[in-house]
Amino acid sequence: MTLLKTEPSTGRQQNESQSSAGQRQEFLNGERRARAREMGDFLANLKTGMNPEAQNKVVNAWQESARYWEKYRALIAQMFAPLTAGLIEEARIGIGQKVLDIGGGSGEPSLTIAEIVGPSGSVMYTDPVAGMVESAQAEAGRRALANIEFNQCSGDDLPFADATFDAAVGRLSAMFFVDPLAGVREALRVVRDDGYVSFAVWGPKEANPFFSIVNDAVDRFVESPKEDPDAPDAFRFADRGKLAGILEKAGAENVIERELNFQIEAPIALDQFWQLRTEMSESLRKKMTDITPARLPIVKQAAADAAKKYFASGKMSFPAQALIVTGRKR
Ligand SMILES: C[S@@+](CC[C@H](N)C(=O)[O-])C[C@H]1O[C@@H](n2cnc3c(N)ncnc32)[C@H](O)[C@@H]1O
Numbered sequence: 242m243t244l245l246k247t248e249p250s251t252g253r254q255q256n257e258s259q260s261s262a263g264q265r266q267e268f269l270n271g272e273r274r275a276r277a278r279e280m281g282d283f284l285a286n287l288k289t290g291m292n293p294e295a296q297n298k299v300v301n302a303w304q305e306s307a308r309y310w311e312k313y314r315a316l317i318a319q320m321f322a323p324l325t326a327g328l329i330e331e332a333r334i335g336i337g338q339k340v341l342d343i344g345g346g347s348g349e350p351s352l353t354i355a356e357i358v359g360p361s362g363s364v365m366y367t368d369p370v371a372g373m374v375e376s377a378q379a380e381a382g383r384r385a386l387a388n389i390e391f392n393q394c395s396g397d398d399l400p401f402a403d404a405t406f407d408a409a410v411g412r413l414s415a416m417f418f419v420d421p422l423a424g425v426r427e428a429l430r431v432v433r434d435d436g437y438v439s440f441a442v443w444g445p446k447e448a449n450p451f452f453s454i455v456n457d458a459v460d461r462f463v464e465s466p467k468e469d470p471d472a473p474d475a476f477r478f479a480d481r482g483k484l485a486g487i488l489e490k491a492g493a494e495n496v497i498e499r500e501l502n503f504q505i506e507a508p509i510a511l512d513q514f515w516q517l518r519t520e521m522s523e524s525l526r527k528k529m530t531d532i533t534p535a536r537l538p539i540v541k542q543a544a545a546d547a548a549k550k551y552f553a554s555g556k557m558s559f560p561a562q563a564l565i566v567t568g569r570k571r
Contacts, residue, residue, distance in 0.1 A: 295419045296395060299473050300369050302523045303417070307372025309520040310347040314380065316507050316517065318349050321412065323503035324441040324563055325350040328410045329357060331499060331567040332439040337361040338407040341431060343396040343424070344368055344414020348377035354410070355381070355389040363388045365406065368414075369395040396424040404433040415440040415484060416477040425491040429570045436570050438493060442478040444500065444562030450551065451505045451559040452476075455518040455525060458544035462536055463528045484566045493568025505559040511545055511552050 310317060328350055334340055338358045342351040342365065351366040358364065366381075366389060368374050374393045381389050394400050396411065397420045409428040418424035428438040446453045452475065468474065478484040485498045509517065519525045532540055551559045 292419050295473075296369075296397070299417050299419060300395075303370040304372050305526075306521065306523050307347070307370055307376060310373065311376040313517060313521060314347045314376070316509065317347060317521075318352075320505045320507050321349065322353075323501065324412050324565075325353050327499065327501050327563070327565045328412060328439050328441055329354065331497070331565050332408040332410050332437040334358065334408055334410075339363050339365075339405070341365045341399075341401070341406040341409040341428070342367060343399075343409060343411035343428060344417065345377055345412075346373050346414070348380045350410060350412050351377060351389060352380060352384065352386065355386045358388065360388055363390070365390050365392060365401070367392045367394050367396070367399070369393060395419075397427060398423070399427045399431050401431045403430055404436075405431050407433060407436050409436070409438045411440045413441060413443070413475070416442050416475060417473045419473065421478075421484070421487050422491055425487050425493070429491055429493055429568075432570050434570055437567055438488070438570070439565060439567040440478075440484060441501075441563050441565050442484055443475050444564055445479045446476055448502075448560070448562035450548075451518075451561055452522075454547045455515065455522075455544045458540050458547065459525060459528050459532070461543065462540050463531045465528070478564065478566075481564070484564065488566060488568040491568075492571075494571040496566070496568040499565045499567070501563045501565055503561055503563070505561045506557060508556045510557075511548060514548060514552070514557055515541055515544060 328334075332340075334354055334357060336357070336359050339362060340354050340358060342354065345351045345366040345368050348366070351364050355364045366374070366377055368377070371393055374391050378391045381391075392400065396414065396418050409432050411428070415421060415424060425438065425440075432438055443449055443452070446456075470480075471477065481498065485496050488496045519529055551557060
């Protein structure tokens with residue numbers, strides 16, 4: 242089956258085979274708007290305004306994670322590269338552009354985009370966490386990238402003048418905005434008219450075994466508090482239409498939600514996968530402290546049994562699903 246996307250603003254057409262790698266499905270505007278309407282209650286209840294206490298909680302959690310994101314930088318870049326490619330495509334990033342990266346973590350997608358926009362373009366990397374900024378800045382220095390700047394700030398409150406950038410992107414960061422509506426409004430404010438804002442977020446847990454396998458194994462042994470679906474969390478925007486509805490409420494035009502199916506791949510073994518997951522994730526690090534040494538091998542074995550089919554080829558390869566949600570400033 243072939244899916245056709247036509248975007249009236251550019252007249253651009255894309256044909257893709259649904260069975261091809263990086264398979265995508267598009268929600269055309271009408272259908273997605275209907276979904277966004279279903280999200281009415283959520284949007285009506287959406288809080289605006291900064292909450293410093295909540296912001297500190299998120300920032301502190303990520304500050305502790307920064308050293309692990311530095312440790313696994315190369316693997317992370319490789320595992321999530323299809324998300325960067327999706328953002329670059331959806332935000333129409335090319336040579337000579339000025340691009341804002343919101344929540345750039347240990348450096349992606351900033352570092353890749355700096356190479357794409359070239360010396361005539363530039364990237365402004367941002368992240369509210371000092372450890373993340375240091376990590377990304379050090380890597381840009383090692384690569385001798387001269388067209389990238391760094392600013393420690395939150396996506397909800399960007400220290401840039403209106404219409405400063407050609408495009409703004411966020412890879413796996415929008416779900417951690419304390420105030421997502423404010424964050425999207427800020428992104429739209431700082432891009433020029435007609436500029437794109439584009440966010441990559443995870444699809445549902447069930448479509449992302451890279452995350453759910455270790456979590457499920459640990460949750461069998463550690464009591465977990467009931468999750469608030471609107472709290473900052475990796476799967477906060479997994480529901481179709483949820484983030485797209487926020488973009489529309491923030492005033493974005495031509496909002497498109499693209500489902501991106503890809504493989505999370507890296508040349509690591511099952512044992513390294515366990516270590517990677519239990520170090521990178523703040524919630525898993527916390528839960529691990531509640532597992533007794535006697536129980537640890539049982540939990541590890543449960544995760545290994547569930548994960549081994551994703552290592553059958555000798556390297557890690559998990560199916561994954563993300564949403565890339567994009568809108569334009571008018
Ligand atoms: C899952 S990591 C993603 C990092 C990087 N973009 C990547 O894809 O590798 C989430 C990032 O969001 C950042 N973050 C947390 N709260 C934020 C906020 N309010 N505004 C912008 N970024 C935020 C964290 O510090 C962290 O670096």
